[in-house]
Amino acid sequence: MKNTSIGLALTAAMTAMILSACGPKTEAPRSDAPAGPAVGVIALQARRVPLTSELPGRVVASEEAEVRPQVGGIIQRRLFVEGGEVKAGQPLYQLDPAPYRATYDSALAALQKARAAVPGARATAVRDRDLVKLNAISKQDYESAIDTLAQAQASVAAAQAALETARINLDYTTIRAPISGRIDKSALTPGALVTAGQSTALTTIHQIDPVNIDVTQSSASLLNLRAAIASGRIHAAGDHIPVRVRLENGALYPLAGELAFAESSVSTTTGTYTMRAMLRNPSRLLLPGMYVRAIVEEGSVPRGFLIPQRAISRNARGEPTALFVVDRRVVERTFANTRDVGNDLLVSGGVRDGDLLVVEGSQQVRVGDAVSAVQVALNPATGEVAPRMDADAADNAKASASVEAQHGG
Structure with a gap:
């Protein structure tokens, strides 16, 4: 009986071992497996960032002259083409001499x-x-x-x-152009009587090559800029400050100009001061009175970090914040002394070279979550994440390319 019991026990043990060997195998979790959901990141690098301000402005003729008679008489002839170009000293009207x-x-x-x-x-x-x-x-x-x-x-x-x-x-019976430029329409026709120094101008001449751009900026912006330059956060642009012009239709004017001067006083009603830029206008594209946006280079930040606006959020105090991946976990950082630069936010502190900024998938994670960082690329023009191709899609694309190559051969 005793021998029979031992035999049955050995048989049961062997059966269990056989069943265990035949069952599905379970692998131990790997230590290098992704720690959590994947998020798209970019590595930040410090760079020299030029600072510009886009300010509203109006086109103003560099010279403007109203033509009036200096003696009285009857206009006999008009000697110019309305809307055309005239030279200084060119006859415009002939009075009865x-x-x-x-x-x-x-x-x-x-x-x-x-x-x-x-x-x-x-x-x-x-x-x-x-x-x-x-x-x-x-x-x-x-x-x-x-x-x-x-x-x-x-x-x-x-x-x-x-x-x-x-x-x-x-x-003086021959009325001549006082300056060179483009002449407007004539206010009077031949046969009209004019008097010396009359209030009504016969016509007006505008010199529009070069042309001036008058722009306005708030005094607060001026104070902030000077404070940043004094602290060393911004390097001044120097004596020759370049200016670009954006037209009403959004196009960028092809020729760059230069800031000519800035007024030494601030308007007591608007709190702004006026700056004037001068540009060449050989094609006569810029006309007096036209509304434009002047892009004025104020200086540059020697070591700045550009954070895409898509990665920026605001906390309860309205401060800009962004998520980063540090040691495979999500952390949040708050920034001060920021400035908008195109599609990015310029920061000068709080980050270092190589920091991984979360630009995609931030809605699915919270601070402290374990994540897997995936490097992505951003379109510099739009700030959008460039489309990525997963492994299966990449294999399918390679296979399609191979089949097309074979058929083509």
Whole structure:
């Protein structure tokens, strides 16, 4: 009986071993398996970041002149093409010159008459000078001869001035362009009567190559910029500050300009001050009064980190925050002294080179969660994550390419 019990026990043990060997095998978990859900990350690197401000502005002609008559008269002809280009000194209008030519001729005759009286007066004065030495005439007669000569010479000078005035007025009957530029339409037509210094301008000339851009900036922005430069966080752009212009349709003007000056006072009503940039405008694309956006380079940050806006959140105090992966776990960092730069947020502290920033999958994780970091790429123009291809899709793409190559061969 005892031997029978031992045999049954051995049989049961062997059966259990056989069944265990035939059953499914279970592998122990690997230590290098992903610690949690996958999140897309990018590695941050410090770089020199140029700082620009995009400010509203208006196009202003570099020179502008309203054309008005300097003498009165009837307009005989218009000598320019409306909307065209004119040069300084070019004739624009012709007034009736007849009355001014008559005045000029009269002044010329008066000058000739005055000059004719001088030789006789001079001869009398010379003769009386010799006679007074011989006591042949009185000193009073000699002094009268000297006065007569002086009056004749003064009459010549007055006649010369009157002739010059008549010549100037005659020349003013041809109204000329005071500056070069593009001319507007004419306010009056031939046959109209104009007067000297009238309030209505005949036309206006704008010089639009080069052209000025007047932009406004708040005084608070100026104070913040100067404080950042003083602290060393920003390096100033220098004396020659480049300016780019964005047009109303969003296109970037192809030529860059330069900041010319900034006003030394702040408006008491708006709290802003005006800066003026100068740009070349050979194609006449920029016209006075046009609204533009001026991109002014203020300086640069020597070592800054650009964090995509898609990775930025705000805490209860409104401070910008972002998630990072440190030792396979999610941590949150808060930033101060930030600035928007395109699709990114510029930070100068709180991060280091190589830190892994979470840019995809942040909604599925919380601070402290274990995650698996996957490197992704961002489109610099849009800030969006570039599409990734998983392993199966990659194998299918390779297989499709191989089949196409075989059929093509």
